Amino acid sequence: MTKLAQWLWALALLGSAWAALTLGALDLPPSCREVLWPLPAYVLVSAGCFALATVGYRVATFHDCEDAARELQSQIQEARADLSRRGMRF
């Protein structure tokens, strides 16, 4: 099954469960119905917030490798000197 198919399946399952319950499949008390009805919207908004928070956190903690850059620059110098000695013409 492709990932798209998995998503569609999951959405269909959850969607029909939600529709059935909000339309009264099992006789749920009104308080339950009140919470159930806007649930998809809440889930969407929460997912959005989670996504933003996660990406934000990951951008903020993205490693800036200053040491690696410095080390690379000095190794480039070293390599150029070594290669020149071995006969490389730049």
Next chain:
Amino acid sequence: MFGINYEIIIIDDGSPDGTREVAEQLEKIYGSDKILLRPREKKLGLGTAYIHGMKHATGNYIIIMDADLSHHPKFIPEFIRKQKEGNFDIVSGTRYKGNGGVYGWDLKRKLISRGANFITQILLRPGASDLTGSFRLYRKEVLQKLIEKCVSKGYVFQMEMIVRARQLNYTIGEVPITFVDRVYGESKLGGNEIVSFLKGLLTLFATT
């Protein structure tokens, strides 16, 4: 190096920056058993470059990396160690975990990178943290098999390799790497690349 038999295969697609001349000199200095220069006349794309390179490869494992110093050879022993440790079919260098990271990216670039990776993880659940990276070690047969199966280009090609590897139940290990960008030249990520990335991502989503 550490008692490991190796050879370096350089594939140059007629770069106008003198790459070929430098490679020829390296071949003279280090010997043509260690440096294998296998040029092509014009820019023919990454997938075919891999195939071309593999035809001349005599080893059992193939490490693919960028030649502009954004990928540092110091990680190669790490890759090898990791591969032995878990007998992995593929070892993927990741910029997003452990000590991995990037140098030379501004906020916008980081945002796009993390955002794209997040969407990719959600949609494809690939089991690898860095899908667009191209610093990887492959078992030779695995690389051959994957290239046969992959159809995309560019960034998406790298992603597709990992996704197909998962489908074929290959094992993937990860090694944090540092990616030092723009050592030579400009690195730009344009709107075009973003659009084709998204198109490629959705195609993989719908077909794998």
